Amino acid sequence: MRYINIKEEIVSLPLNDNDNDNCLFHIEMAGISYCDGTYKIKRTNSSVYVFEFILSGQGTVVYNSEIFHPAAGDIYILHRGSNHVYYSDREDPWVKIWFNARGRLIKHLIEAYELGSVNHIEGLNLELLFNEMYRVIQSKKGGSEELLSRAAVLFHEIIQQIHLWVNQNKAVKSSEAFKIKHFLDLHLEDDISLQDLGRQIFRSPAQVIRLFKREFGKTPYEYLLEKRIQTAKLLLKNTNLMVKEIAFKLNFTDEHYFSNRFKAKTGMSPKKFRQMK
Known part of the structure:
Protein backbone atom coordinates (compact mmCIF):
# COMPACT_ATOMS: atom_id res chain seq x y z
CA MET A 1 0.00 0.00 0.00
CA LYS A 170 34.00 9.86 21.09
CA ALA A 171 37.71 10.23 20.37
CA VAL A 172 37.31 13.95 19.60
CA LYS A 173 35.21 14.56 22.70
CA SER A 174 37.64 12.61 24.85
CA SER A 175 40.49 14.73 23.51
CA GLU A 176 38.53 17.89 24.29
CA ALA A 177 37.82 16.73 27.83
CA PHE A 178 41.51 16.04 28.45
CA LYS A 179 42.37 19.46 27.05
CA ILE A 180 40.03 21.03 29.61
CA LYS A 181 41.57 18.91 32.37
CA HIS A 182 45.08 20.00 31.38
CA PHE A 183 43.99 23.64 31.39
CA LEU A 184 42.53 23.25 34.89
CA ASP A 185 45.71 21.56 36.13
CA LEU A 186 47.76 24.52 34.91
CA HIS A 187 45.46 27.16 36.42
CA LEU A 188 44.64 25.88 39.91
CA GLU A 189 45.45 29.26 41.39
CA ASP A 190 43.54 31.33 38.83
CA ASP A 191 39.96 32.53 38.66
CA ILE A 192 38.48 30.24 35.98
CA SER A 193 34.98 30.45 34.51
CA LEU A 194 33.08 28.03 32.32
CA GLN A 195 33.39 30.58 29.54
CA ASP A 196 37.19 30.38 29.90
CA LEU A 197 37.01 26.59 29.55
CA GLY A 198 34.65 26.83 26.59
CA ARG A 199 37.07 29.08 24.74
CA GLN A 200 39.74 26.36 24.95
CA ILE A 201 37.69 23.98 22.80
CA PHE A 202 35.18 26.36 21.16
CA ARG A 203 32.23 24.88 23.03
CA SER A 204 29.39 26.33 25.11
CA PRO A 205 29.52 26.11 28.93
CA ALA A 206 26.80 23.43 28.88
CA GLN A 207 28.79 21.36 26.35
CA VAL A 208 31.96 21.76 28.46
CA ILE A 209 30.19 20.34 31.51
CA ARG A 210 28.65 17.49 29.52
CA LEU A 211 31.92 16.49 27.80
CA PHE A 212 33.97 16.66 30.98
CA LYS A 213 31.46 14.73 33.08
CA ARG A 214 31.11 12.03 30.44
CA GLU A 215 34.88 11.46 30.47
CA PHE A 216 35.70 11.92 34.16
CA GLY A 217 32.43 11.36 36.00
CA LYS A 218 32.42 14.82 37.57
CA THR A 219 31.97 18.45 36.55
CA PRO A 220 34.95 20.75 35.90
CA TYR A 221 34.11 22.60 39.13
CA GLU A 222 34.13 19.39 41.16
CA TYR A 223 37.47 18.40 39.62
CA LEU A 224 38.99 21.83 40.25
CA LEU A 225 37.81 21.82 43.85
CA GLU A 226 39.36 18.38 44.44
CA LYS A 227 42.68 19.49 42.96
CA ARG A 228 42.69 22.64 45.07
CA ILE A 229 41.99 20.66 48.23
CA GLN A 230 44.83 18.27 47.35
CA THR A 231 47.15 21.23 46.82
CA ALA A 232 45.98 22.78 50.11
CA LYS A 233 46.93 19.57 51.93
CA LEU A 234 50.46 19.80 50.53
CA LEU A 235 50.74 23.45 51.51
CA LEU A 236 49.44 22.80 55.03
CA LYS A 237 51.85 19.92 55.45
CA ASN A 238 54.99 21.37 53.89
CA THR A 239 54.85 25.17 54.33
CA ASN A 240 54.29 27.74 57.06
CA LEU A 241 51.68 29.64 55.07
CA MET A 242 48.71 30.76 57.15
CA VAL A 243 45.31 29.22 56.39
CA LYS A 244 44.02 32.51 54.99
CA GLU A 245 47.11 32.78 52.77
CA ILE A 246 46.47 29.31 51.36
CA ALA A 247 42.82 30.20 50.79
CA PHE A 248 43.87 33.33 48.89
CA LYS A 249 46.57 31.49 46.94
CA LEU A 250 44.11 28.85 45.72
CA ASN A 251 41.47 31.42 44.79
CA PHE A 252 38.86 30.61 47.42
CA THR A 253 36.61 33.58 48.17
CA ASP A 254 37.71 33.77 51.81
CA GLU A 255 39.23 31.75 54.67
CA HIS A 256 35.84 30.73 56.05
CA TYR A 257 34.63 29.30 52.71
CA PHE A 258 37.94 27.50 52.21
CA SER A 259 37.77 25.95 55.69
CA ASN A 260 34.19 24.76 55.10
CA ARG A 261 35.06 23.17 51.74
CA PHE A 262 38.20 21.59 53.16
CA LYS A 263 36.31 20.08 56.09
CA ALA A 264 33.54 18.81 53.80
CA LYS A 265 36.15 16.95 51.71
CA THR A 266 38.51 15.73 54.47
CA GLY A 267 36.38 15.56 57.58
CA MET A 268 38.54 18.05 59.47
CA SER A 269 39.43 21.73 59.43
CA PRO A 270 42.68 22.95 57.83
CA LYS A 271 44.11 23.76 61.27
CA LYS A 272 43.28 20.28 62.56
CA PHE A 273 44.79 18.70 59.43
CA ARG A 274 48.03 20.67 59.93
CA GLN A 275 48.25 19.63 63.57
CA MET A 276 47.77 15.96 62.74
CA LYS A 277 50.27 15.96 59.89
Missing part, protein backbone atom coordinates in the same frame (compact mmCIF):
# COMPACT_ATOMS: atom_id res chain seq x y z
CA ARG A 2 1.30 3.48 -0.88
CA TYR A 3 -0.39 6.76 -0.32
CA ILE A 4 0.56 10.43 -0.59
CA ASN A 5 -0.97 13.42 1.13
CA ILE A 6 0.12 17.01 1.60
CA LYS A 7 2.28 16.29 4.65
CA GLU A 8 3.83 12.90 3.98
CA GLU A 9 4.88 10.47 1.28
CA ILE A 10 4.66 7.00 2.78
CA VAL A 11 5.26 3.46 1.56
CA SER A 12 3.92 0.69 3.78
CA LEU A 13 4.88 -3.01 3.67
CA PRO A 14 2.81 -4.66 6.40
CA LEU A 15 3.67 -8.12 7.72
CA ASN A 16 1.25 -10.83 8.68
CA ASP A 17 0.58 -10.76 12.42
CA ASN A 18 2.17 -14.19 12.84
CA ASP A 19 5.45 -12.97 11.30
CA ASN A 20 5.90 -9.79 13.34
CA ASP A 21 8.08 -11.23 16.10
CA ASN A 22 9.81 -13.92 14.06
CA CYS A 23 11.05 -12.13 10.95
CA LEU A 24 14.73 -11.74 10.19
CA PHE A 25 14.55 -8.26 8.66
CA HIS A 26 11.67 -6.12 7.51
CA ILE A 27 11.12 -2.46 6.63
CA GLU A 28 7.58 -1.93 7.82
CA MET A 29 7.21 1.63 6.56
CA ALA A 30 9.32 4.35 4.94
CA GLY A 31 8.58 7.90 3.97
CA ILE A 32 9.32 11.58 3.66
CA SER A 33 7.52 13.91 6.08
CA TYR A 34 6.90 17.59 5.44
CA CYS A 35 6.01 18.56 8.98
CA ASP A 36 4.14 21.55 10.32
CA GLY A 37 3.80 22.94 13.83
CA THR A 38 1.18 20.33 14.77
CA TYR A 39 3.30 17.28 13.88
CA LYS A 40 3.67 14.90 16.85
CA ILE A 41 4.19 11.14 17.17
CA LYS A 42 4.02 9.13 20.40
CA ARG A 43 4.73 5.44 21.07
CA THR A 44 4.69 3.39 24.25
CA ASN A 45 6.82 0.23 24.25
CA SER A 46 7.51 0.73 20.57
CA SER A 47 7.15 -2.39 18.44
CA VAL A 48 9.59 -1.07 15.79
CA TYR A 49 12.98 0.57 15.43
CA VAL A 50 12.70 4.10 14.04
CA PHE A 51 15.50 5.66 11.96
CA GLU A 52 15.09 9.27 10.81
CA PHE A 53 17.33 11.72 8.95
CA ILE A 54 16.49 15.43 9.22
CA LEU A 55 16.67 17.20 5.85
CA SER A 56 15.76 20.62 7.24
CA GLY A 57 14.17 22.26 10.27
CA GLN A 58 14.33 21.27 13.91
CA GLY A 59 12.30 19.59 16.61
CA THR A 60 12.32 17.73 19.92
CA VAL A 61 12.57 14.06 20.88
CA VAL A 62 11.72 12.78 24.34
CA TYR A 63 13.20 9.28 24.58
CA ASN A 64 12.49 7.50 27.88
CA SER A 65 13.97 10.08 30.28
CA GLU A 66 16.22 11.86 27.74
CA ILE A 67 15.47 14.97 25.69
CA PHE A 68 17.34 16.00 22.55
CA HIS A 69 16.74 18.35 19.64
CA PRO A 70 17.56 16.93 16.19
CA ALA A 71 18.08 19.53 13.48
CA ALA A 72 19.09 19.56 9.82
CA GLY A 73 21.87 17.05 9.13
CA ASP A 74 21.15 14.93 12.21
CA ILE A 75 19.95 11.34 12.59
CA TYR A 76 18.02 9.87 15.45
CA ILE A 77 17.34 6.26 16.39
CA LEU A 78 14.41 5.22 18.54
CA HIS A 79 14.94 1.64 19.68
CA ARG A 80 12.30 -1.03 19.87
CA GLY A 81 10.73 -1.27 23.32
CA SER A 82 11.28 2.39 24.13
CA ASN A 83 8.74 4.98 25.16
CA HIS A 84 9.10 8.09 23.08
CA VAL A 85 7.42 11.15 21.71
CA TYR A 86 8.76 13.48 19.03
CA TYR A 87 7.41 16.68 17.58
CA SER A 88 8.42 19.36 15.13
CA ASP A 89 9.31 22.95 15.95
CA ARG A 90 6.40 25.30 15.26
CA GLU A 91 8.51 28.02 13.65
CA ASP A 92 11.03 25.83 11.81
CA PRO A 93 9.37 22.43 11.26
CA TRP A 94 11.15 19.29 10.15
CA VAL A 95 11.39 17.87 6.68
CA LYS A 96 12.74 14.36 7.17
CA ILE A 97 13.21 11.01 5.53
CA TRP A 98 12.74 7.91 7.64
CA PHE A 99 12.00 4.21 7.92
CA ASN A 100 10.56 1.93 10.59
CA ALA A 101 12.01 -1.55 10.79
CA ARG A 102 11.86 -4.74 12.79
CA GLY A 103 13.58 -8.12 12.92
CA ARG A 104 16.33 -10.17 14.52
CA LEU A 105 18.99 -8.83 12.13
CA ILE A 106 18.41 -5.28 13.35
CA LYS A 107 18.79 -6.27 16.99
CA HIS A 108 21.94 -8.24 16.16
CA LEU A 109 23.58 -5.41 14.18
CA ILE A 110 22.78 -2.78 16.81
CA GLU A 111 24.34 -4.98 19.49
CA ALA A 112 27.35 -5.89 17.32
CA TYR A 113 28.06 -2.22 16.53
CA GLU A 114 27.41 -1.12 20.13
CA LEU A 115 24.64 1.31 19.25
CA GLY A 116 22.12 0.21 21.86
CA SER A 117 22.54 3.42 23.85
CA VAL A 118 22.94 5.71 20.82
CA ASN A 119 19.95 7.87 19.92
CA HIS A 120 21.00 11.27 18.56
CA ILE A 121 23.75 11.40 15.92
CA GLU A 122 24.67 14.98 15.13
CA GLY A 123 26.05 16.13 11.78
CA LEU A 124 26.29 12.78 9.99
CA ASN A 125 24.97 13.35 6.47
CA LEU A 126 23.50 10.04 5.29
CA GLU A 127 20.88 11.66 3.07
CA LEU A 128 21.93 9.57 0.06
CA LEU A 129 21.63 6.26 1.94
CA PHE A 130 18.26 7.20 3.45
CA ASN A 131 17.01 8.32 0.04
CA GLU A 132 18.19 5.07 -1.52
CA MET A 133 16.44 3.08 1.21
CA TYR A 134 13.21 4.96 0.50
CA ARG A 135 13.67 4.50 -3.27
CA VAL A 136 14.17 0.73 -2.88
CA ILE A 137 11.08 0.31 -0.70
CA GLN A 138 9.09 2.57 -2.99
CA SER A 139 10.01 0.66 -6.16
CA LYS A 140 8.93 -2.81 -4.95
CA LYS A 141 10.77 -4.28 -7.90
CA GLY A 142 11.85 -7.90 -7.94
CA GLY A 143 9.45 -9.17 -5.29
CA SER A 144 9.53 -8.74 -1.53
CA GLU A 145 12.50 -11.08 -0.86
CA GLU A 146 14.82 -9.34 -3.33
CA LEU A 147 13.63 -5.93 -2.18
CA LEU A 148 14.29 -6.68 1.50
CA SER A 149 17.66 -8.20 0.65
CA ARG A 150 18.72 -4.94 -1.00
CA ALA A 151 17.25 -2.95 1.90
CA ALA A 152 19.19 -5.09 4.40
CA VAL A 153 22.48 -4.25 2.64
CA LEU A 154 21.64 -0.55 2.80
CA PHE A 155 20.65 -0.86 6.44
CA HIS A 156 23.95 -2.53 7.28
CA GLU A 157 25.83 0.31 5.58
CA ILE A 158 23.84 2.91 7.54
CA ILE A 159 24.68 1.13 10.80
CA GLN A 160 28.35 0.93 9.85
CA GLN A 161 28.49 4.64 9.04
CA ILE A 162 26.81 5.56 12.31
CA HIS A 163 29.20 3.31 14.25
CA LEU A 164 32.26 4.93 12.65
CA TRP A 165 30.93 8.44 13.22
CA VAL A 166 30.03 7.81 16.86
CA ASN A 167 33.45 6.36 17.63
CA GLN A 168 35.27 9.19 15.85
CA ASN A 169 33.25 11.71 17.86
Whole structure:
Protein backbone atom coordinates (compact mmCIF):
# COMPACT_ATOMS: atom_id res chain seq x y z
CA MET A 1 0.00 0.00 0.00
CA ARG A 2 1.30 3.48 -0.88
CA TYR A 3 -0.39 6.76 -0.32
CA ILE A 4 0.56 10.43 -0.59
CA ASN A 5 -0.97 13.42 1.13
CA ILE A 6 0.12 17.01 1.60
CA LYS A 7 2.28 16.29 4.65
CA GLU A 8 3.83 12.90 3.98
CA GLU A 9 4.88 10.47 1.28
CA ILE A 10 4.66 7.00 2.78
CA VAL A 11 5.26 3.46 1.56
CA SER A 12 3.92 0.69 3.78
CA LEU A 13 4.88 -3.01 3.67
CA PRO A 14 2.81 -4.66 6.40
CA LEU A 15 3.67 -8.12 7.72
CA ASN A 16 1.25 -10.83 8.68
CA ASP A 17 0.58 -10.76 12.42
CA ASN A 18 2.17 -14.19 12.84
CA ASP A 19 5.45 -12.97 11.30
CA ASN A 20 5.90 -9.79 13.34
CA ASP A 21 8.08 -11.23 16.10
CA ASN A 22 9.81 -13.92 14.06
CA CYS A 23 11.05 -12.13 10.95
CA LEU A 24 14.73 -11.74 10.19
CA PHE A 25 14.55 -8.26 8.66
CA HIS A 26 11.67 -6.12 7.51
CA ILE A 27 11.12 -2.46 6.63
CA GLU A 28 7.58 -1.93 7.82
CA MET A 29 7.21 1.63 6.56
CA ALA A 30 9.32 4.35 4.94
CA GLY A 31 8.58 7.90 3.97
CA ILE A 32 9.32 11.58 3.66
CA SER A 33 7.52 13.91 6.08
CA TYR A 34 6.90 17.59 5.44
CA CYS A 35 6.01 18.56 8.98
CA ASP A 36 4.14 21.55 10.32
CA GLY A 37 3.80 22.94 13.83
CA THR A 38 1.18 20.33 14.77
CA TYR A 39 3.30 17.28 13.88
CA LYS A 40 3.67 14.90 16.85
CA ILE A 41 4.19 11.14 17.17
CA LYS A 42 4.02 9.13 20.40
CA ARG A 43 4.73 5.44 21.07
CA THR A 44 4.69 3.39 24.25
CA ASN A 45 6.82 0.23 24.25
CA SER A 46 7.51 0.73 20.57
CA SER A 47 7.15 -2.39 18.44
CA VAL A 48 9.59 -1.07 15.79
CA TYR A 49 12.98 0.57 15.43
CA VAL A 50 12.70 4.10 14.04
CA PHE A 51 15.50 5.66 11.96
CA GLU A 52 15.09 9.27 10.81
CA PHE A 53 17.33 11.72 8.95
CA ILE A 54 16.49 15.43 9.22
CA LEU A 55 16.67 17.20 5.85
CA SER A 56 15.76 20.62 7.24
CA GLY A 57 14.17 22.26 10.27
CA GLN A 58 14.33 21.27 13.91
CA GLY A 59 12.30 19.59 16.61
CA THR A 60 12.32 17.73 19.92
CA VAL A 61 12.57 14.06 20.88
CA VAL A 62 11.72 12.78 24.34
CA TYR A 63 13.20 9.28 24.58
CA ASN A 64 12.49 7.50 27.88
CA SER A 65 13.97 10.08 30.28
CA GLU A 66 16.22 11.86 27.74
CA ILE A 67 15.47 14.97 25.69
CA PHE A 68 17.34 16.00 22.55
CA HIS A 69 16.74 18.35 19.64
CA PRO A 70 17.56 16.93 16.19
CA ALA A 71 18.08 19.53 13.48
CA ALA A 72 19.09 19.56 9.82
CA GLY A 73 21.87 17.05 9.13
CA ASP A 74 21.15 14.93 12.21
CA ILE A 75 19.95 11.34 12.59
CA TYR A 76 18.02 9.87 15.45
CA ILE A 77 17.34 6.26 16.39
CA LEU A 78 14.41 5.22 18.54
CA HIS A 79 14.94 1.64 19.68
CA ARG A 80 12.30 -1.03 19.87
CA GLY A 81 10.73 -1.27 23.32
CA SER A 82 11.28 2.39 24.13
CA ASN A 83 8.74 4.98 25.16
CA HIS A 84 9.10 8.09 23.08
CA VAL A 85 7.42 11.15 21.71
CA TYR A 86 8.76 13.48 19.03
CA TYR A 87 7.41 16.68 17.58
CA SER A 88 8.42 19.36 15.13
CA ASP A 89 9.31 22.95 15.95
CA ARG A 90 6.40 25.30 15.26
CA GLU A 91 8.51 28.02 13.65
CA ASP A 92 11.03 25.83 11.81
CA PRO A 93 9.37 22.43 11.26
CA TRP A 94 11.15 19.29 10.15
CA VAL A 95 11.39 17.87 6.68
CA LYS A 96 12.74 14.36 7.17
CA ILE A 97 13.21 11.01 5.53
CA TRP A 98 12.74 7.91 7.64
CA PHE A 99 12.00 4.21 7.92
CA ASN A 100 10.56 1.93 10.59
CA ALA A 101 12.01 -1.55 10.79
CA ARG A 102 11.86 -4.74 12.79
CA GLY A 103 13.58 -8.12 12.92
CA ARG A 104 16.33 -10.17 14.52
CA LEU A 105 18.99 -8.83 12.13
CA ILE A 106 18.41 -5.28 13.35
CA LYS A 107 18.79 -6.27 16.99
CA HIS A 108 21.94 -8.24 16.16
CA LEU A 109 23.58 -5.41 14.18
CA ILE A 110 22.78 -2.78 16.81
CA GLU A 111 24.34 -4.98 19.49
CA ALA A 112 27.35 -5.89 17.32
CA TYR A 113 28.06 -2.22 16.53
CA GLU A 114 27.41 -1.12 20.13
CA LEU A 115 24.64 1.31 19.25
CA GLY A 116 22.12 0.21 21.86
CA SER A 117 22.54 3.42 23.85
CA VAL A 118 22.94 5.71 20.82
CA ASN A 119 19.95 7.87 19.92
CA HIS A 120 21.00 11.27 18.56
CA ILE A 121 23.75 11.40 15.92
CA GLU A 122 24.67 14.98 15.13
CA GLY A 123 26.05 16.13 11.78
CA LEU A 124 26.29 12.78 9.99
CA ASN A 125 24.97 13.35 6.47
CA LEU A 126 23.50 10.04 5.29
CA GLU A 127 20.88 11.66 3.07
CA LEU A 128 21.93 9.57 0.06
CA LEU A 129 21.63 6.26 1.94
CA PHE A 130 18.26 7.20 3.45
CA ASN A 131 17.01 8.32 0.04
CA GLU A 132 18.19 5.07 -1.52
CA MET A 133 16.44 3.08 1.21
CA TYR A 134 13.21 4.96 0.50
CA ARG A 135 13.67 4.50 -3.27
CA VAL A 136 14.17 0.73 -2.88
CA ILE A 137 11.08 0.31 -0.70
CA GLN A 138 9.09 2.57 -2.99
CA SER A 139 10.01 0.66 -6.16
CA LYS A 140 8.93 -2.81 -4.95
CA LYS A 141 10.77 -4.28 -7.90
CA GLY A 142 11.85 -7.90 -7.94
CA GLY A 143 9.45 -9.17 -5.29
CA SER A 144 9.53 -8.74 -1.53
CA GLU A 145 12.50 -11.08 -0.86
CA GLU A 146 14.82 -9.34 -3.33
CA LEU A 147 13.63 -5.93 -2.18
CA LEU A 148 14.29 -6.68 1.50
CA SER A 149 17.66 -8.20 0.65
CA ARG A 150 18.72 -4.94 -1.00
CA ALA A 151 17.25 -2.95 1.90
CA ALA A 152 19.19 -5.09 4.40
CA VAL A 153 22.48 -4.25 2.64
CA LEU A 154 21.64 -0.55 2.80
CA PHE A 155 20.65 -0.86 6.44
CA HIS A 156 23.95 -2.53 7.28
CA GLU A 157 25.83 0.31 5.58
CA ILE A 158 23.84 2.91 7.54
CA ILE A 159 24.68 1.13 10.80
CA GLN A 160 28.35 0.93 9.85
CA GLN A 161 28.49 4.64 9.04
CA ILE A 162 26.81 5.56 12.31
CA HIS A 163 29.20 3.31 14.25
CA LEU A 164 32.26 4.93 12.65
CA TRP A 165 30.93 8.44 13.22
CA VAL A 166 30.03 7.81 16.86
CA ASN A 167 33.45 6.36 17.63
CA GLN A 168 35.27 9.19 15.85
CA ASN A 169 33.25 11.71 17.86
CA LYS A 170 34.00 9.86 21.09
CA ALA A 171 37.71 10.23 20.37
CA VAL A 172 37.31 13.95 19.60
CA LYS A 173 35.21 14.56 22.70
CA SER A 174 37.64 12.61 24.85
CA SER A 175 40.49 14.73 23.51
CA GLU A 176 38.53 17.89 24.29
CA ALA A 177 37.82 16.73 27.83
CA PHE A 178 41.51 16.04 28.45
CA LYS A 179 42.37 19.46 27.05
CA ILE A 180 40.03 21.03 29.61
CA LYS A 181 41.57 18.91 32.37
CA HIS A 182 45.08 20.00 31.38
CA PHE A 183 43.99 23.64 31.39
CA LEU A 184 42.53 23.25 34.89
CA ASP A 185 45.71 21.56 36.13
CA LEU A 186 47.76 24.52 34.91
CA HIS A 187 45.46 27.16 36.42
CA LEU A 188 44.64 25.88 39.91
CA GLU A 189 45.45 29.26 41.39
CA ASP A 190 43.54 31.33 38.83
CA ASP A 191 39.96 32.53 38.66
CA ILE A 192 38.48 30.24 35.98
CA SER A 193 34.98 30.45 34.51
CA LEU A 194 33.08 28.03 32.32
CA GLN A 195 33.39 30.58 29.54
CA ASP A 196 37.19 30.38 29.90
CA LEU A 197 37.01 26.59 29.55
CA GLY A 198 34.65 26.83 26.59
CA ARG A 199 37.07 29.08 24.74
CA GLN A 200 39.74 26.36 24.95
CA ILE A 201 37.69 23.98 22.80
CA PHE A 202 35.18 26.36 21.16
CA ARG A 203 32.23 24.88 23.03
CA SER A 204 29.39 26.33 25.11
CA PRO A 205 29.52 26.11 28.93
CA ALA A 206 26.80 23.43 28.88
CA GLN A 207 28.79 21.36 26.35
CA VAL A 208 31.96 21.76 28.46
CA ILE A 209 30.19 20.34 31.51
CA ARG A 210 28.65 17.49 29.52
CA LEU A 211 31.92 16.49 27.80
CA PHE A 212 33.97 16.66 30.98
CA LYS A 213 31.46 14.73 33.08
CA ARG A 214 31.11 12.03 30.44
CA GLU A 215 34.88 11.46 30.47
CA PHE A 216 35.70 11.92 34.16
CA GLY A 217 32.43 11.36 36.00
CA LYS A 218 32.42 14.82 37.57
CA THR A 219 31.97 18.45 36.55
CA PRO A 220 34.95 20.75 35.90
CA TYR A 221 34.11 22.60 39.13
CA GLU A 222 34.13 19.39 41.16
CA TYR A 223 37.47 18.40 39.62
CA LEU A 224 38.99 21.83 40.25
CA LEU A 225 37.81 21.82 43.85
CA GLU A 226 39.36 18.38 44.44
CA LYS A 227 42.68 19.49 42.96
CA ARG A 228 42.69 22.64 45.07
CA ILE A 229 41.99 20.66 48.23
CA GLN A 230 44.83 18.27 47.35
CA THR A 231 47.15 21.23 46.82
CA ALA A 232 45.98 22.78 50.11
CA LYS A 233 46.93 19.57 51.93
CA LEU A 234 50.46 19.80 50.53
CA LEU A 235 50.74 23.45 51.51
CA LEU A 236 49.44 22.80 55.03
CA LYS A 237 51.85 19.92 55.45
CA ASN A 238 54.99 21.37 53.89
CA THR A 239 54.85 25.17 54.33
CA ASN A 240 54.29 27.74 57.06
CA LEU A 241 51.68 29.64 55.07
CA MET A 242 48.71 30.76 57.15
CA VAL A 243 45.31 29.22 56.39
CA LYS A 244 44.02 32.51 54.99
CA GLU A 245 47.11 32.78 52.77
CA ILE A 246 46.47 29.31 51.36
CA ALA A 247 42.82 30.20 50.79
CA PHE A 248 43.87 33.33 48.89
CA LYS A 249 46.57 31.49 46.94
CA LEU A 250 44.11 28.85 45.72
CA ASN A 251 41.47 31.42 44.79
CA PHE A 252 38.86 30.61 47.42
CA THR A 253 36.61 33.58 48.17
CA ASP A 254 37.71 33.77 51.81
CA GLU A 255 39.23 31.75 54.67
CA HIS A 256 35.84 30.73 56.05
CA TYR A 257 34.63 29.30 52.71
CA PHE A 258 37.94 27.50 52.21
CA SER A 259 37.77 25.95 55.69
CA ASN A 260 34.19 24.76 55.10
CA ARG A 261 35.06 23.17 51.74
CA PHE A 262 38.20 21.59 53.16
CA LYS A 263 36.31 20.08 56.09
CA ALA A 264 33.54 18.81 53.80
CA LYS A 265 36.15 16.95 51.71
CA THR A 266 38.51 15.73 54.47
CA GLY A 267 36.38 15.56 57.58
CA MET A 268 38.54 18.05 59.47
CA SER A 269 39.43 21.73 59.43
CA PRO A 270 42.68 22.95 57.83
CA LYS A 271 44.11 23.76 61.27
CA LYS A 272 43.28 20.28 62.56
CA PHE A 273 44.79 18.70 59.43
CA ARG A 274 48.03 20.67 59.93
CA GLN A 275 48.25 19.63 63.57
CA MET A 276 47.77 15.96 62.74
CA LYS A 277 50.27 15.96 59.89
